[in-house]
Amino acid sequence: MSSSPKLDDATRAAIIAAPDSILDDQDLMRALIAANERSMGGNIVDLRGIAMERLEARLDRLEDTHRSVIAAAYENLAGTNQVHRAILRMLDPVEFEGFLRDLGGEVAEILRVDAVTLILESTQAEEDPAVHRLGQVLHICDPGFIDGYLGRGNEPRPRQVTLRQLQEGVTTVHGPRAGWIRSEACLRLDFGSGRLPGMLALGSEDPHQFTPQQGTDLLSFFAGVFERSMRHWLS
Numbered sequence: 099m100s101s102s103p104k105l106d107d108a109t110r111a112a113i114i115a116a117p118d119s120i121l122d123d124q125d126l127m128r129a130l131i132a133a134n135e136r137s138m139g140g141n142i143v144d145l146r147g148i149a150m151e152r153l154e155a156r157l158d159r160l161e162d163t164h165r166s167v168i169a170a171a172y173e174n175l176a177g178t179n180q181v182h183r184a185i186l187r188m189l190d191p192v193e194f195e196g197f198l199r200d201l202g203g204e205v206a207e208i209l210r211v212d213a214v215t216l217i218l219e220s221t222q223a224e225e226d227p228a229v230h231r232l233g234q235v236l237h238i239c240d241p242g243f244i245d246g247y248l249g250r251g252n253e254p255r256p257r258q259v260t261l262r263q264l265q266e267g268v269t270t271v272h273g274p275r276a277g278w279i280r281s282e283a284c285l286r287l288d289f290g291s292g293r294l295p296g297m298l299a300l301g302s303e304d305p306h307q308f309t310p311q312q313g314t315d316l317l318s319f320f321a322g323v324f325e326r327s328m329r330h331w332l333s
Contacts, residue, residue, distance in 0.1 A: 124154070181316045184208040185323050194331045202235040206300075213272045213279060213301035219243060219294040234273035244297045247271065248284055258321055259314040260284040263305050272301040280305035285321040289329055298324055 105113075113120060120126055184205050191197040198216065206214040215234065219241045247268070248260055260283070267279030279301040287296035298321065302308060 177316055180208060180210070181320050185320060188324070188327065197327070197331065198235045209300065210302075211283075211300045211307070212303050213267070213275045213299070215271055215273060215299045215301070217244060217271065217297040217299060219296065221294075237270060237273075239270065241294055243270075244286065244295055247297075248286070256286060258286050259317045260286070261308040261310050261312055261314065261317075263309060267301055271299045275301065275303075278303045281308040283308045283317055285317060285324065287321065287325050287328065289325065289332060293332065296328065 120130075187200060187204050187208060188197070191200055201216065202214050206212075213234075216236050218236065218238055220238050221241060222238075245256070248256065261281075262284075263281045264279055267276035267282065269276045272279045272282070281302050281304060283300040285298040285300070287298060289296060300308070
């Protein structure tokens with residue numbers, strides 16, 4: 099006669115009435131399998147138990163992957179909406195000064211960056227006084243500055259978007275907030291034949307906002323729209 103205590107009638111009836119609740123409870127099923135293995139003895143290999151453990155491990159990995167894919171999809175969707183909103187705001191102004199003011203204001207806020215600077219190369223030694231009225235958004239630099247800053251001077255076809263982390267920003271690029279900048283996105287701009295290149299620099303105090311491992315498709319799209327807008331203002 100077995101000395102093991104039997105389940106009380108209420109617990110037994112509850113299990114019989116809803117067996118699925120036992121099967122869906124992973125902790126309870128592990129406890130039952132472990133009890134079964136102990137009753138079988140240490141010299142018996144339970145292949146079914148080993149298979150179940152492997153299946154559980156695979157299921158856990160699949161669930162983790164599923165959650166990661168969903169999180170990445172939501173993040174990409176949020177990033178797409180963010181860039182689209184910034185582009186729409188960038189297209190609103192009807193004057194160039196308003197365009198630049200919005201670039202350093204509402205557009206920067208939508209993109210959630212701490213500094214936005216438009217770098218234009220020019221052969222003119224003297225800076226136009228109008229540049230000073232535009233605050234820290236527009237900087238005029240000597241030809242070759244952008245290639246030197248990006249370190250891409252020897253590449254036959256420099257990449258359009260460069261993402262990198264910094265110890266601190268450069269004042270020429272990020273203005274008075276340079277000391278706080280820890281990552282940046284540099285968008286190289288082509289204004290057409292016969293014109294020197296430009297660069298749009300997005301700076302962030304968060305060292306993880308822009309890293310080389312991130313994708314650049316959305317920022318490339320933003321740079322393409324920005325190039326076309328600048329060609330309109332420069333024509």
